[in-house]
Amino acid sequence: xxxxxxxxxxxxxxxxxxxxxxxxxxxxxxxxxxxxxxxxxxxxxxxxxxxxxxxxxxxxxxxxxxxxxxxxxxxxxxxxxxxxxxxxxxxxxxxxxxxxxxxxxxxxxxxxxxxxxxxxxxxxxxxxxxxxxxxxxxxxxxxxxxxxxxxxxxxxxxxxxxxxxxxxxxxxxxxxxxxxxxxxxxxxxxxxxxxxxxxxxxxxxxxxxxxxxxxxxxxxxxxxxxxxxxxxxxxxxxxxxxxxxxxxxxxxxxxxxxxxxxxxxxxxxxxxxxxxxxxxxxxxxxxxxxxxxxxxxxxxxxxxxxxxxxxxxxxxxxxxxxxxxxxxxxxxxxxxxxxxxxxxxxxxxxxxxxxxxxxxxxxxxxxxxxxxxxxxxxxxxxxxxxxxxxxxxx
Amino acid sequence: xxxxxxxxxxxxxxxxxxxxxxxxxxxxxxxxxxxxxxxxxxxxxxxxxxxxxxxxxxxxxxxxxxxxxxxxxxxxxxxxxxxxxxxxxxxxxxxxxxxxxxxxxxxxxxxxxxxxxxxxxxxxxxxxxxxxxxxxxxxxxxxxxxxxxxxxxxxxxxxxxxxxxxxxxxxxxxxxxxxxxxxxxxxxxxxxxxxxxxxxxxxxxxxxxxxxxxxxxxxxxxxxxxxxxxxxxxxxxxxxx
Numbered sequence: 001x002x003x004x005x006x007x008x009x010x011x012x013x014x015x016x017x018x019x020x021x022x023x024x025x026x027x028x029x030x031x032x033x034x035x036x037x038x039x040x041x042x043x044x045x046x047x048x049x050x051x052x053x054x055x056x057x058x059x060x061x062x063x064x065x066x067x068x069x070x071x072x073x074x075x076x077x078x079x080x081x082x083x084x085x086x087x088x089x090x091x092x093x094x095x096x097x098x099x100x101x102x103x104x105x106x107x108x109x110x111x112x113x114x115x116x117x118x119x120x121x122x123x124x125x126x127x128x129x130x131x132x133x134x135x136x137x138x139x140x141x142x143x144x145x146x147x148x149x150x151x152x153x154x155x156x157x158x159x160x161x162x163x164x165x166x167x168x169x170x171x172x173x174x175x176x177x178x179x180x181x182x183x184x185x186x187x188x189x190x191x192x193x194x195x196x197x198x199x200x201x202x203x204x205x206x207x208x209x210x211x212x213x214x215x216x217x218x219x220x221x222x223x224x225x226x227x228x229x230x231x232x233x234x235x236x237x238x239x240x241x242x243x244x245x246x247x248x249x250x251x252x253x254x255x256x257x258x259x260x261x262x263x264x265x266x267x268x269x270x271x272x273x274x275x276x277x278x279x280x281x282x283x284x285x286x287x288x289x290x291x292x293x294x295x296x297x298x299x300x301x302x303x304x305x306x307x308x309x310x311x312x313x314x315x316x317x318x319x320x321x322x323x324x325x326x327x328x329x330x331x332x333x334x335x336x337x338x339x340x341x342x343x344x345x346x347x348x349x350x351x352x353x354x355x356x357x358x359x360x361x362x363x364x365x366x367x368x369x370x371x372x373x374x375x376x377x378x379x380x381x382x383x384x385x386x387x388x389x390x391x392x393x394x
Numbered sequence: 395x396x397x398x399x400x401x402x403x404x405x406x407x408x409x410x411x412x413x414x415x416x417x418x419x420x421x422x423x424x425x426x427x428x429x430x431x432x433x434x435x436x437x438x439x440x441x442x443x444x445x446x447x448x449x450x451x452x453x454x455x456x457x458x459x460x461x462x463x464x465x466x467x468x469x470x471x472x473x474x475x476x477x478x479x480x481x482x483x484x485x486x487x488x489x490x491x492x493x494x495x496x497x498x499x500x501x502x503x504x505x506x507x508x509x510x511x512x513x514x515x516x517x518x519x520x521x522x523x524x525x526x527x528x529x530x531x532x533x534x535x536x537x538x539x540x541x542x543x544x545x546x547x548x549x550x551x552x553x554x555x556x557x558x559x560x561x562x563x564x565x566x567x568x569x570x571x572x573x574x575x576x577x578x579x580x581x582x583x584x585x586x587x588x589x590x591x592x593x594x595x596x597x598x599x600x601x602x603x604x605x606x607x608x609x610x611x612x613x614x615x616x617x618x619x620x621x622x623x624x625x626x627x628x629x630x631x632x633x634x635x
Contacts, residue, residue, distance in 0.1 A: 006494040010483075017482040017523075219478035222536070225442045226495045227467040390445055 003228040007236025011210050012243060021205040025244050029198030030251035034259040037194055041187065041263050056137055059083035061092055062107040066115075069107065069123065069148060076144040092126045102134035103127045103141060118156065188355055189329035192348040195252060195286050196321040200293045202248025203241040204314050207297035210237035212310035220392070230387045234298070238380065241294035249286055253279040278354060285350045288369045289321075292343055292376035299383040302392065324348065340367035343375055395420055396441065396547065396580055400450035402602075403436055410436040412602040413450060418595065420546065420578040423569060425593030427583060429630060433602040434582035435475065438551050441580070442472045454547050468496070470547035471540035475555075477532040481525040485516055485535045488524055489542055496543040503542070510538040514568070530561035537568070548572060550581035554588055566592055586623045598629045605629040 015021040060080040063070045070080060083104070086095050092104035104126040108114070114121035123145055127138035154164035214220045223233065260274040297314055304310040324345035333339065335349040346368035353360055386392070396418040403411040411433045418424035426434050439445040441452055443463040452459045457466040479488050486507060493503040511520050514534045519527065524535065533553070540548065548569075554562045569579055569592060583589050589596060596613060598605040606613055606629040610622055617625045 001494065003495055003497075006491070010480075010487075010491050013487075014480055014482045217478060217481070218474065218476035219480060221439075221444055221476075222472055222474045222478050222492075222539070223495075224444050225467055225470075225472040225474075226492060227464050227497070228495050229464070 008239040011240035033194035034255035057081035198252035203245040206241040211301040245290040288372035295379035425589040428599040471545035473550040475551040477536035479524040493542040600630040600633040
């Protein structure tokens, strides 16, 4: 058997018995990433739904004093609710304090008389500003009440032969240009980052263990006295790291397939079919990152003096692939041939296009795969040069 | 035969070896003796091809340890100062890994593993993970690992340090057996009794230079003393920085 294979097999066996490696490779990445993603999606969907006209049930004290207001609120999806034993403003405030209600609308006893006398009829909205959910609901109630107030005001002006616009010098409009697809770009950026992150994380422990770990355990020196070139030893170690990275990527993709089946992606304007075919495509696109990541992690770990130092640097290194992804997401970068030469950016753009069900240019995929593998080979060559140094033993 | 000629090595401004020469014959045990920091480990590391000498040459079985490193590595076995076992692998797997990297065929590999486990009394721990091994057990496994390809040359760096009396005795006995089989054994130590009990030849170094060499009896005659320890002290004192 070739020494490269012997080393690779031993490193896989050795690390498969290490609970930390198994935890980070086979559990943390593949489990954490899809679950995290699912939570994010659910929050976004939840927020989108809450801004829509959701039925609100709010206790209204003294509805008989202002039947028109109650009817207007009901037309805006805010219905009166029962709150036993609460009659006055003080009772309402006490109920909110005691968390028996989030928002209470209190109609002043003199409401009818004041309204008839055009004297500023009072309605009080009781809520706790430190409670964000209650504040949001109170704002909706206040908005509806203000609209009713403006409507009455406009009618009074018309009755006096004046244009309501007189008291409305400004017209403030909202024009939201965000599209569902645009909003989902952020989500997709996160998804590709999770894929890259899980891939690198899968090899983190192996890259550390086979280099800095081996040196710290003093097992590197006898290893270097065997009739095997250092290049072969290195190749075996990197190969083992690549195996774990690919395994982690495959498991993470499976996790995403499982999780995304249950997520309401259509509501965010994403094509929901993240099925086996999409996962296989994403695997093919991201897989070339494994050799690049493995050589990069091994290179950095070989520079360090101890296991701990290696872990620190490699932990920071995990953030590096985020930078192109963040850049691409914020600047809304479109796939071009030149960008296919930027690792992690090219994977992000291609995987995003794949999930959006956009046609993939075969040329771009080839460029991304080639460039990523080439950069990996270059890093491998540098690492090999480093391994020939005597100082490797530390 | 191991031949060392004018070997010199510096680490930055620190001169570890200042040009030493000696030979170690096959079928004999040669003790490399010197105070701490004398350059014993550096010398052994150059011989085991881990370090490269700044100048001078060293050959093992005629192979230059620098130019013919891979060929030299095939003929020697190394017991480093720290055993350096893989804690997640069993004793047997640790030994097998080295045999595979030496390119032994399956039949010879398994036969040698079985023989070494039997001979070194490792049967009880052979299939346990190395994580919980005692120092003595680790040294035994590391020795079995060094011997897996039946080397004719054995380099040992402070093999008995930290071993208890029984383990030291066992080790002495095995080295005696290997010598009888025609092995060339070179070991380093700074413990005089150790060397006296084992070595046929002494190479005493201090400050990276040769202080004295020869058979123990000859050295005692040269230094006009019956005490080997006195030989050591006098020889080291002769070498000035």
